[in-house]
Amino acid sequence: MEIRRTDKPWTEVEADWLIVPVIESTDLPAWLTQLDQALGGIVGRLKSLGDLTGKLAGTLPLRGITGIGASRILFVGLGVAKELTLARLDKALMTASRMISDKPETRVAFVVPSEAIGTVSPEEIVTAATTCGMVGSLGQDLFRTERGRHPFACLQIAASGPEAALDAAMDRGRILGQAINLTRDLVNRPPQEITPLGFAERARTVAADCDLRIEVLDQQRLEQERMRSMLAVAQGSPQPPCMVIVEHNGGGPNAPRLALVGKGVTFDSGGLSLKPTDGMLTMKCDMAGAATVLGAMSAIARLKLPVNVVGYMGLVENMPGGSAFKLGDILTARNGVTIEVLNTDAEGRLVLADVLSYAVDAGVDRFVDLATLTGACVVALGEDVSGAFTNNQSWCDTVLASAKATGEDVWQLPMWDLYEDLIKGDVGDIKNTGGRWGGAITAARFLQHFVGGKPWVHLDIAGPAFASSNKPHREAGATGHMVKTLVELARRFAT
Ligand code: BES
Ligand code: MN
Numbered sequence: 001m002e003i004r005r006t007d008k009p010w011t012e013v014e015a016d017w018l019i020v021p022v023i024e025s026t027d028l029p030a031w032l033t034q035l036d037q038a039l040g041g042i043v044g045r046l047k048s049l050g051d052l053t054g055k056l057a058g059t060l061p062l063r064g065i066t067g068i069g070a071s072r073i074l075f076v077g078l079g080v081a082k083e084l085t086l087a088r089l090d091k092a093l094m095t096a097s098r099m100i101s102d103k104p105e106t107r108v109a110f111v112v113p114s115e116a117i118g119t120v121s122p123e124e125i126v127t128a129a130t131t132c133g134m135v136g137s138l139g140q141d142l143f144r145t146e147r148g149r150h151p152f153a154c155l156q157i158a159a160s161g162p163e164a165a166l167d168a169a170m171d172r173g174r175i176l177g178q179a180i181n182l183t184r185d186l187v188n189r190p191p192q193e194i195t196p197l198g199f200a201e202r203a204r205t206v207a208a209d210c211d212l213r214i215e216v217l218d219q220q221r222l223e224q225e226r227m228r229s230m231l232a233v234a235q236g237s238p239q240p241p242c243m244v245i246v247e248h249n250g251g252g253p254n255a256p257r258l259a260l261v262g263k264g265v266t267f268d269s270g271g272l273s274l275k276p277t278d279g280m281l282t283m284k285c286d287m288a289g290a291a292t293v294l295g296a297m298s299a300i301a302r303l304k305l306p307v308n309v310v311g312y313m314g315l316v317e318n319m320p321g322g323s324a325f326k327l328g329d330i331l332t333a334r335n336g337v338t339i340e341v342l343n344t345d346a347e348g349r350l351v352l353a354d355v356l357s358y359a360v361d362a363g364v365d366r367f368v369d370l371a372t373l374t375g376a377c378v379v380a381l382g383e384d385v386s387g388a389f390t391n392n393q394s395w396c397d398t399v400l401a402s403a404k405a406t407g408e409d410v411w412q413l414p415m416w417d418l419y420e421d422l423i424k425g426d427v428g429d430i431k432n433t434g435g436r437w438g439g440a441i442t443a444a445r446f447l448q449h450f451v452g453g454k455p456w457v458h459l460d461i462a463g464p465a466f467a468s469s470n471k472p473h474r475e476a477g478a479t480g481h482m483v484k485t486l487v488e489l490a491r492r493f494a495t
């Protein structure tokens with residue numbers, strides 16, 4: 001997709017669609033007067049007829065127009081100006097971009113007013129328009145002969161003002177769009193392609209493109225590292241496991257290091273605790289944590305953030321083959337903790353256990369892990385919200401603030417000691433499930449045994465990582481949820 005900024009007057013920008021934001025207000029916003037005049041006053045008439053309300057994410061297409069460079073206009077509502085947030089802006093611009101991406105070879109221009117709308121600056125609008133143009137026009141129908149959605153042929157950002165700042169905002173938007181689409185692509189691809197080694201191969205390409213250091217630990221190395229908890233999960237599959245480590249050293253040798261750790265179960269059948277078909281149907285998405293880490297790392301590197309960040313991705317397939325691990329097995333994790341297996345479908349925590357302890361020993365200072373870890377978290381918070389869990393409130397506050405700043409929804413759940421009783425082992429140190437109640441929390445408490453007391457936040461993305469249905473503002477399938485938050489977190493980590 002060709003992406004560029006133009007400072008031509010909006011009336012002269014040539015495009016198949018000109019996307020024009022409007023707000024909920026009594027008068028026509030000042031930025032629309034010139035366009036209104038060029039169109040013979042139709043914008044004003046639509047406003048007085050009540051057709052142009054400006055309500056959040058409401059759209060009004062105008063086709064076959066003359067008098068301006070574009071042949072169609074799509075008005076999109078941003079709601080009340082002083083209530084505008086980045087999350088609302090995203091919703092509106094994603095809706096617009098999805099609406100007009102049903103045909104191939106479309107040339108699109110986003111209009112960006114040169115004044116702030118409420119508290120949202122023109123630069124922020126430029127970034128959002130660029131990202132939404134890229135993410136909204138890409139579908140999950142990767143293998144359909146006739147695609148329902150088509151990436152724009154050309155995306156122009158019609159914004160004039162401080163050139164360097166606007167261009168930087170557009171680059172940022174482009175990098176975020178690329179990262180989110182990378183994460184979505186990895187998750188949307190079928191599990192026959194994205195096996196542990198298939199994922200690692202993609203990671204190598206990404207690392208080369210973004211100038212990330214990469215290391216892939218194969219099964220033999222994992223055995224040398226005594227990662228027996230993770231290896232147990234891989235036992236039932238003919239696909240060998242691996243761990244991908246990518247590194248961005250932008251902060252100098254003495255700066256602290258941030259670890260992003262991702263669950264990469266490339267397919268979760270449940271193992272011997274086999275899932276029923278309905279529950280297994282979307283389990284190609286169980287590597288979304290790893291895909292989110294790789295997406296975020298690609299953006300952190302491309303943005304050249306002055307910070308040291310390492311991404312760790314634990315990749316396995318959970319299958320019920322003849323050599324599968326069994327209920328009642330006792331696993332000795334890399335850090336010596338013994339784990340009693342009560343359910344082979346609680347495999348994500350077994351993978352993360354060893355990956356976290358590897359990162360601890362590598363001397364990383366702070367941790368965030370991302371995992372499609374529990375159905376219980378989806379029951380608790382719904383499909384659109386991630387759960388946060390921590391052993392360090394101030395570090396968690398930083399993560400939550402980063403999420404809030406980018407408009408992604410995350411809600412913290414408690415980690416009280418009373419939950420620990422639920423995972424206390426009878427034969428080994430801990431059990432890999434805590435029973436029916438509080439399942440998202442007992443899973444997090446399990447992980448806490450492997451972070452060596454370092455500041456750590458666990459994000460359970462089981463709900464939002466993979467959407468079950470289309471909405472006007474987002475495609476079903478992989479969402480790329482949390483990529484932006486991680487990039488924002490890395491930015492804050494630097495300062
Ligand atoms: N990958 C699943 C969790 C999941 C569920 C992700 C729904 C996305 C959507 C995880 O490995 C799992 O199976 N968890 C079990 C844990 C239980 C056996 C303690 C669950 O949530 O049922
Ligand atoms: Mn499972």
Ligand code: ZN
Pocket residue numbers: 265268286345347348372373
């Ligand atoms: Zn799983």
